[in-house]
Amino acid sequence: LAKTTQPISMDSYEGQEVNITCSHNNIATNDYITWYQQFPSQGPRFIIQGYKTKVTNEVASLFIPADRKSSTLSLPRVSLSDTAVYYCLVVSGGGADGLTFGKGTHLIIQP
Amino acid sequence: SAVISQKPSRDICQRGTSLTIQCQVDSQVTMMFWYRQQPGQSLTLIATANQGSEATYESGFVIDKFPISRPNLTFSTLTVSNMSPEDSSIYLCSVEDWAGQGTSYEQYFGPGTRLTVT
Numbered sequence: 001l002a003k004t005t006q007p008i009s010m011d012s013y014e015g016q017e018v019n020i021t022c023s024h025n026n027i028a029t030n031d032y033i034t035w036y037q038q039f040p041s042q043g044p045r046f047i048i049q050g051y052k053t054k055v056t057n058e059v060a061s062l063f064i065p066a067d068r069k070s071s072t073l074s075l076p077r078v079s080l081s082d083t084a085v086y087y088c089l090v091v092s093g094g095g096a097d098g099l100t101f102g103k104g105t106h107l108i109i110q111p
Numbered sequence: 112s113a114v115i116s117q118k119p120s121r122d123i124c125q126r127g128t129s130l131t132i133q134c135q136v137d138s139q140v141t142m143m144f145w146y147r148q149q150p151g152q153s154l155t156l157i158a159t160a161n162q163g164s165e166a167t168y169e170s171g172f173v174i175d176k177f178p179i180s181r182p183n184l185t186f187s188t189l190t191v192s193n194m195s196p197e198d199s200s201i202y203l204c205s206v207e208d209w210a211g212q213g214t215s216y217e218q219y220f221g222p223g224t225r226l227t228v229t
Binding site: 032034041042043044045046049087091092093097098099100101102103104 | 115144146153154155156158159169203205215216217218219220221222223225
C-alpha cells in the first residue's frame with residue numbers, strides 16, 4: 001500500500017478551521033484515503049474516507065484532487081476537544097488487510 | 112458500528128511471565144486484528160486473526176511470542192509470552208466493517224490493554 005506523509009504536528013486555536021494535508025504519491029487505483037483520530041489512552045477512531053473529489057460528514061471534510069496523490073482533512077471550527085493525533089492511511093478497496101499507520105499529525109488546539 | 116471490549120484494561124507483569132489479553136466484539140466479524148502501540152509511537156500491526164484458521168503474523172512478530180486464538184466470530188485472545196520490559200506497550204484489537212456504498216472498509220478499535228513489564 002502507498003506510503004503516506006503528513007506533518008508531525010500542528011497548532012491552532014479554538015474556532016479556527018484546520019486543514020491537515022497528506023501526500024500519498026503511490027496510491028493505487030482501488031485504494032481509498034482514510035483518516036483516523038486518536039485521543040490519549042484510547043484506540044483510533046474512524047473519521048472519514050474518500051476516493052476522489054470531496055467527502056463531507058458531520059465531523060470533517062476530505063478533499064482529494066484529481067490525481068489523488070494528496071488529500072486534505074478539514075476540521076471546521078475546532079475546539080479544545082479536537083486535540084488529538086490524526087492519521088492518514090491508504091487502504092485497499094478490497095479490505096481484509098490490517099492497517100499501516102504512519103506517525104500521524106499531533107494537532108494541538110489552544111484557547 | 113461494532114463495540115469492542117478488552118480485558119484487562121491494564122496490567123503490570125513481571126518479566127518472564129505471560130499475559131493473555133481478551134477481545135470481545137458485540138457482533139460476528141470475519142476479520143480481527145491485533146496491534147501494538149509502544150509509548151509515544153504509532154500503531155504496528157501484529158497479526159490478523161480469522162476464525163477457524165491460523166493467525167497471519169506481520170514481519171517481526173512470531174507465533175511463539177504472540178500466540179493468538181480465534182475460537183469464534185466474536186472473540187479472540189492475544190498472549191504476550193515470556194515478557195520483557197520491551198513488551199511494555201498498549202495492545203489493541205480491531206475489527207473490520209464495511210463503511211458503506213462507494214467506500215471501502217473501516218476498522219473499529221477496542222480501548223486497548225496497557226501492559227507494563229517490570
